[in-house]
Amino acid sequence: MFLLGAAAGAAGMSLRGGAEREAAVRAAAFQVATQQQLARVEQACGAQVRAGSTDPAAVAGLVSAQLRDSLATLEARTASSVANLGENAKAPNPARGEDADSEGNLENVVLAQKLLDDAVSVRRWTPENRERMRTFLASMPASERDQIMVSMAHHVNLGELVPTDSQPPY
Amino acid sequence: MKSMNRFMAAGALVGALVLVAGVVKAGGTYYAPVSYSGTATAGTASGTLTTARNSSDSNQWILCSVTGSTTGNSVQCTAQDAAGTFRSCVSSAASLVQTALGMTSYGHLSFTWSSGACTQIKVTNGSRFLP
Numbered sequence: 001m002f003l004l005g006a007a008a009g010a011a012g013m014s015l016r017g018g019a020e021r022e023a024a025v026r027a028a029a030f031q032v033a034t035q036q037q038l039a040r041v042e043q044a045c046g047a048q049v050r051a052g053s054t055d056p057a058a059v060a061g062l063v064s065a066q067l068r069d070s071l072a073t074l075e076a077r078t079a080s081s082v083a084n085l086g087e088n089a090k091a092p093n094p095a096r097g098e099d100a101d102s103e104g105n106l107e108n109v110v111l112a113q114k115l116l117d118d119a120v121s122v123r124r125w126t127p128e129n130r131e132r133m134r135t136f137l138a139s140m141p142a143s144e145r146d147q148i149m150v151s152m153a154h155h156v157n158l159g160e161l162v163p164t165d166s167q168p169p170y
Numbered sequence: 171m172k173s174m175n176r177f178m179a180a181g182a183l184v185g186a187l188v189l190v191a192g193v194v195k196a197g198g199t200y201y202a203p204v205s206y207s208g209t210a211t212a213g214t215a216s217g218t219l220t221t222a223r224n225s226s227d228s229n230q231w232i233l234c235s236v237t238g239s240t241t242g243n244s245v246q247c248t249a250q251d252a253a254g255t256f257r258s259c260v261s262s263a264a265s266l267v268q269t270a271l272g273m274t275s276y277g278h279l280s281f282t283w284s285s286g287a288c289t290q291i292k293v294t295n296g297s298r299f300l301p
Contacts, residue, residue: 138239141241142239142241142242142262145241145244146244146260146261146262149244149246149260149286150259150260150261150285150286150287151286152258152260152286153246153258153259153260153283153286153287154211154285154286155286156248156256156257156258156286157210157211157213157256157257157258157259157283157286158210158211159210159255159256162256163256166229166250166254168233168235168246168248168258169248169256169258170235170237170246170248170260
């Protein structure tokens with residue numbers, strides 16, 4: 001999750017799309033693994049047919065085994081893809097004057113965005129939400145923190161985020 | 171003797187009230203409830219802190235808070251009017267953070283936002299605003 005958050009932060013995209021970025025990374029990994037899975041199943045079935053086997057149970061067993069292998073591959077590739085993106089994203093960009101310390105904890109960016117999205121979906125901002133958000137905000141890059149807080153303010157102004165205890169939302 | 175003391179005390183009290191009333195009148199004390207102009211996307215919130223604090227509806231408040239961190243300072247201003255409607259803005263602009271630091275426990279505060287970002291913060295302290 002941390003690495004995914006790092007990828008999301010470095011992408012420089014709108015924080016609003018945190019969940020979308022996560023879904024995109026997973027979807028890409030799933031697509032690659034699925035294509036490879038189909039190719040393996042086709043190859044294996046073709047070999048069975050060429051060998052003259054017509055036993056449905058044997059074919060079913062083969063397909064099942066291939067699916068199990070593919071699932072394991074899918075999980076590994078998903079983790080690997082996310083990790084690679086995260087490692088690339090964590091590299092500081094000297095052109096922007098970044099250093100390793102200024103990066104902060106990018107996982108909190110994704111968590112904070114999810115917290116905000118969830119709260120907006122129910123139009124409620126509870127004291128527990130506020131405390132969790134403060135924790136997330138306390139450890140994330142300044143630019144991302146500013147974007148999330150401005151986004152919060154905008155939702156407050158639109159009436160989409162209503163503090164349940166009539167206290168400031170931050 | 172007792173009645174004389176009571177008479178003098180009452181006279182002193184009336185005198186004090188008259189004096190205070192005169193000061194208030196002469197000073198032109200300014201009260202303003204929390205109010206908004208513009209829209210939810212771009213507008214301004216304003217009000218005097220004393221008025222909000224002492225409002226009978228118990229809903230009103232207006233404030234700005236400044237947060238300092240190792241990665242920079244930011245200011246968050248929020249208000250709630252008598253109807254319970256919130257308005258808020260956030261900025262890490264040094265000039266706005268500095269302005270917010272000029273607030274006292276009374277005075278007049280206004281902040282202007284655009285899509286949640288503060289574009290202006292105005293702090294007014296002066297003799298017209300009683301603590």
